Amino acid sequence: MSETTIKRKLSDTGCILLPARLRGTLGWAAHQTITATYNPKNNSVVLSNEEQEDSSSIPFGISLTIDELGCIALPKKLRNKIGWLFVEPKDTIALTLCPWERTITLTLFEKYEEKCVFCKKPEIITSINDIGVCKSCAERIAKAC
Numbered sequence: 001m002s003e004t005t006i007k008r009k010l011s012d013t014g015c016i017l018l019p020a021r022l023r024g025t026l027g028w029a030a031h032q033t034i035t036a037t038y039n040p041k042n043n044s045v046v047l048s049n050e051e052q053e054d055s056s057s058i059p060f061g062i063s064l065t066i067d068e069l070g071c072i073a074l075p076k077k078l079r080n081k082i083g084w085l086f087v088e089p090k091d092t093i094a095l096t097l098c099p100w101e102r103t104i105t106l107t108l109f110e111k112y113e114e115k116c117v118f119c120k121k122p123e124i125i126t127s128i129n130d131i132g133v134c135k136s137c138a139e140r141i142a143k144a145c
Contacts, residue, residue, distance in 0.1 A: 004097040007109055010087055014079060015071045018047075022097045022104060023070055030068045038082050044107040045074070045082065074106075084108060 008016050018028070028034065028049060037046045047064070064072045079087055087093075087108060094109035115122050116134035124132040133141070 003099075006095050007092045008095055010074070010091055010093055011071075014074045014076060016074065016093055016095070016106070017069070017071050018066065018095065018104065020070060022095065023066070025097060025099055026102055026104070028066060030066055030070065032066050033063045034066065034072070036062050036064055036074075036078065039105070042107060043083060044105050045078075047072070047104045047106065048102060 004022070006019065006022075008019075010016055023029070026049070032049065034047050034049050037048070038044075039046055062075070062078060064074075066072055074084075092109040094107045096105045096107065097103075098105065114124050114132050116124060116137055117131045118137040119134060121134045121136075123134045125135040126133050126138055
């Protein structure tokens with residue numbers, strides 16, 4: 001079995017859903033406690049239900065519990081410690097399942113950047129019904145009306 005990577009968003013409370021398919025492959029269940037370690041080489045968090053032998057990983061001394069929905073909460077203290085202080089709920093986290101190591105690695109995949117819904121420019125000037133619009137597109141909309 002090869003590595004599998006999927007992308008998920010971090011919730012407002014710092015929670016991330018571990019899909020049933022990934023949990024099932026590792027035999028992880030609700031209310032199970034897993035260990036989080038930090039890999040400074042790629043600024044990632046490695047989740048495992050066993051102690052990691054890898055000398056490049058730094059243990060957090062923190063245990064995370066999988067809730068009944070399959071989510072884990074990444075505490076603010078943990079996110080601050082590894083430099084994920086500015087990870088926002090809309091940022092994308094990559095979850096990589098490594099079945100032969102029986103781990104899931106969390107890596108910051110993409111910082112969310114608000115863009116104009118029409119032209120995709122990152123210059124949001126106004127919001128129309130909670131949709132970001134840049135100045136040039138807002139002017140075009142105003143002329144069309």
